[in-house]
Amino acid sequence: MTKSSSPNPMHLALLTDGLFPFEIGGMQKHAYYLAKHLARAGARVDLYHVRPFDAPAVDEAELFTPDEWANLRLFGVDRAPARRFPGHYVWESLQSSAALWQALRERLEVDFIYAQGFAGWETIRQKRQGAAVPPVGVNFHGFEMWQKPASLHARLEQWLLRPFVRWNVEHADVALLLGRSLATVFARTGVVPRHLVESPNGVTADWLSADSHTEERAARDPVRFVFIGRYERRKGIEELHQVIANLAPEHAFHIDFVGPIPPALQLNSAHVTYRGAVRDEGVMRGILREADVLICPSYAEGMPTVILEAMASGLAVIATDVGAVGDLVGPETGWMIPPGDTDALART
Numbered sequence: 164m165t166k167s168s169s170p171n172p173m174h175l176a177l178l179t180d181g182l183f184p185f186e187i188g189g190m191q192k193h194a195y196y197l198a199k200h201l202a203r204a205g206a207r208v209d210l211y212h213v214r215p216f217d218a219p220a221v222d223e224a225e226l227f228t229p230d231e232w233a234n235l236r237l238f239g240v241d242r243a244p245a246r247r248f249p250g251h252y253v254w255e256s257l258q259s260s261a262a263l264w265q266a267l268r269e270r271l272e273v274d275f276i277y278a279q280g281f282a283g284w285e286t287i288r289q290k291r292q293g294a295a296v297p298p299v300g301v302n303f304h305g306f307e308m309w310q311k312p313a314s315l316h317a318r319l320e321q322w323l324l325r326p327f328v329r330w331n332v333e334h335a336d337v338a339l340l341l342g343r344s345l346a347t348v349f350a351r352t353g354v355v356p357r358h359l360v361e362s363p364n365g366v367t368a369d370w371l372s373a374d375s376h377t378e379e380r381a382a383r384d385p386v387r388f389v390f391i392g393r394y395e396r397r398k399g400i401e402e403l404h405q406v407i408a409n410l411a412p413e414h415a416f417h418i419d420f421v422g423p424i425p426p427a428l429q430l431n432s433a434h435v436t437y438r439g440a441v442r443d444e445g446v447m448r449g450i451l452r453e454a455d456v457l458i459c460p461s462y463a464e465g466m467p468t469v470i471l472e473a474m475a476s477g478l479a480v481i482a483t484d485v486g487a488v489g490d491l492v493g494p495e496t497g498w499m500i501p502p503g504d505t506d507a508l509a510r511t
Contacts, residue, residue, distance in 0.1 A: 172234075174207040174273045178282035180259050182212035184221055184442040187393055187422065190279050190304060192468040193364055195226075197277070200365060202231040209273065211266055213259045213282075214239045219442065238266050252320075253327055260284035273297055278335070280304070281327070287334050300337035302362065303328055304465030305486035309351040311502050313396045313462040329354055341466035342487025363490070364466040370475035372452060385415035389454040389478075391447075391469040392461075393422045393440075399460030399483065399502065404430055406509045418458070421450060451476035462502045464488055481511050 179194035198210045227235055243258035245251070264285040267276075276286060276299045283299050290296035308325050312318040329352055332338050338356035340349060341364050349359075392398045400420075407418060411434045420429075423440045441447050451457075457473035457480045464486035471491070473480060480497030482488045492499055500507040 172205045172207055173275070174209075175201060176209045176211065176267055176270070176273045176276045177201075177279075178211045178260075178263050178267070178276065178286070179279040180213045180256065180263075180282045181215065182210070184226075185212070185218045186215050187440055187442065189465060189468050193304070193465075194279055196364075196366055196468070198235060199227060199231055199367055202227065202234040206234060208235045209238065209267075209270060210235060211238045211240070211263050211282075213242050213262065215242055216245075240266050250323055253323065256281035256327075257284055260286065264289060268294075271296060275300065277302070277339075281331065283335065284327075284331055287331060291334060298336040300339050300360070301331050301335040302339035302341070303332070304341060305345065305463055306348045306352060307397065307463035307465075307486075309348050310463035310485055313399070313503070317396055317462075325352075328352070332356055340487075342490035344487045344489040345465070348486065363487075364468060364471060366468065366471045366475055370448070370472055372475065372477050385417055386456065387454045388416060388418040388456045388458050388481075389421065389450060389473075390418060390458050390460075391421045391473075392459075394424050394428065397462045399462060400424065400428075402503060402505050402508065403458060403460050404428075406505050407432065407434060409505075410509060419450060419454065421447070447472070448476065451478060454478055456481060456497075458508075459483065459488070460500075460502070460508055461485055466490065481508070 177194060177198055181188060181191040183191040183195040198208050201208045223237060240262040243255055260281055260283065263282055267286060274297060276283060276297055278299060278301045280303055283301055286296060287299055290299065308321040308328055312321055332352065332354045337358045337360055339360050339362045340346065343361065390403060394400060407430060411432055416434060418435055420435065420437045421441050424437055429437050451473055455478065457470065457478045459467055459470055459480065459482040461483055462485065466487040470480055470482060474496060480492050482492050482497060482499060483502040484499045485502050498511045500511055
């Protein structure tokens with residue numbers, strides 16, 4: 164994306180239910196990088212995010228460069244108190260979208276509103292009720308509600324979420340897809356959007372490794388793998404743990420798990436190191452450049468930021484053929500396997 168030379172640069176509002184490094188996750192990272200890219204390109208960006216209850220201490224001034232801050236304003240709202248009942252995620256998403264709307268409604272002089280997931284729900288509702296709201300685009304990333312579920316419980320959650328996702332997409336002005344491969348998934352929604360736009364994920368150029376350490380990696384023994392992600396059933400951690408346990412007695416390898424994996428669910432194995440949540444990008448770059456292969460065994464994904472970061476760091480990738488992963492991983496960059504197939508994962 165080139166920097167705009169227009170005297171009237173585009174002015175956008177970016178709404179997200181969570182922002183890296185306050186929260187760790189693909190959508191949170193995507194919002195962070197998107198804001199950086201747009202600001203670097205010369206667009207004016209108002210970034211609205213929902214703060215978690217247990218947000219780490221973050222120096223907001225360090226989130227973006229001075230050049231990025233020149234085009235960017237950050238607005239945080241507090242997350243609604245968590246309540247545990249059937250459908251609580253839907254209720255919490257609606258409450259968060261309402262808090263984002265309250266922050267946005269005084270600053271609607273923008274050209275376009277980009278909403279991550281349910282973050283624009285209340286804004287779209289207000290527009291339908293007659294509020295003077297500019298065009299709204301929504302990005303549900305992988306539309307995971309229509310991808311393969313990891314369990315019966317996950318399938319029930321998908322069925323619960325589908326009507327609300329459909330409503331948001333149907334009533335938004337633009338539906339955004341992260342990649343071409345997601346067109347098939349999106350078709351399963353049955354929604355005919357007003358406009359459908361492909362807007363791929365990306366990372367900043369400083370992730371590119373000037374020295375991919377190809378010779379060092381080729382000579383490394385044992386091979387080092389890395390998994391990056393928080394604990395969610397759809398991430399395929401259980402299947403990966405099973406493969407590690409089966410291969411460990413006869414094979415030499417090491418795998419780092421990066422992300423908040425509960426101690427009770429960790430393997431007790433000399434082949435594995437659990438590094439916990441990593442929010443410092445410098446530390447994450449170091450971990451990736453010490454590894455050889457990224458493993459992404461998810462049941463459902465959008466266009467994973469971790470794959471882009473790993474590729475930029477010179478890693479090969481083993482990933483399941485879900486979401487828009489096929490837009491990234493091919494014979495020259497790694498291996499694709501079916502989701503949930505432990506035999507394929509072990510062979511690869």
